[in-house]
Amino acid sequence: MNECTQRIGHQHLLFDPALWPDVSADQLTVEHWRAQGAHAAAAGRGNAWFLARPDGEHWVLRHYQRGGLIRKLSPDRYIWLGAARSRAWREFRLLQALTAAGLPVPRPVAAGVTVAALRYRQVLVTQRIADAVPLSARLAEAALDAGEWRTLGRVLAQFRDAGVGHADLNAANILWRAPDRFFLIDFDRGRQPASAAVQARSIRRLRHSLDKFCRRQPGFHFSEADWQALLQGYGP
Secondary structure, eight states, X not given: OOOEEEEETTEEEEEOTTTXXXXXXXXXXXXXXXXXXXXEOSSSTTOEEEEEOTTSOEEEEEEOOOOSGGGXXXXXXXXXXXXXXXXXXXXXXXXXXXXXXXXXXXXEEEEEEEEETTEEEEEEEEEOOTTOEEHHHHHHHOOOOHHXXXXXXXXXXXXXXXXXXXXXXXXXXXXXXXXXXXXXXXXXXXXXXXXXXXHHHHHHHHHHHHHHHHHHSTTOOOOHHHHHHXXXXXXX
16 A cells, blocks of 8 residues: 655644545645535544545544543643654554455555644544444444354454554444444554554453443343453454
């Protein structure tokens, strides 16, 4: 895959010319996407917007937003250390590497960074994975069988074996597509290579996420047997 970069004043662009050769900075804003008819995803820190393009492509724009207590002080601005060290740049390039390796992730389209007063705001555009829903939404509606849980475990093992660490592996950042396909999204602060400790922490985080959904949503379809099936697929 190829990539191109552009700098126009305080705006920095990184993009795949095969997917979006004529991208411009004003197109990498939530306001522009809303004007084009984009609709917001479910509420969350990522602030994602879905757009169906005239050429038939379906894309996702995510405006990076902070979480935790710091969000109250600076909801979407980060300390500027250069474009290559911005979170959008690093996620774009990690997704490029994972896509090239054949791992089930969305292909990156473009990243945009706007700098002001040694702070920056950023967005990332990726291809939308067609007909897929968050695992959390799927389990709120119906159960997966043991074979599907083992399949998910094998998918997670593919990332482990490739040395990938996901910083926020949870039931909303795993997509399910019928009949038994799984994809990982949101690789902000992801790593490759990642230590075994980081990868183990990701799996524990997923278990914590599933348990939390169970506590908050009566009838959420997850059990200890499901987790053991996932671990069977994940392997030692």
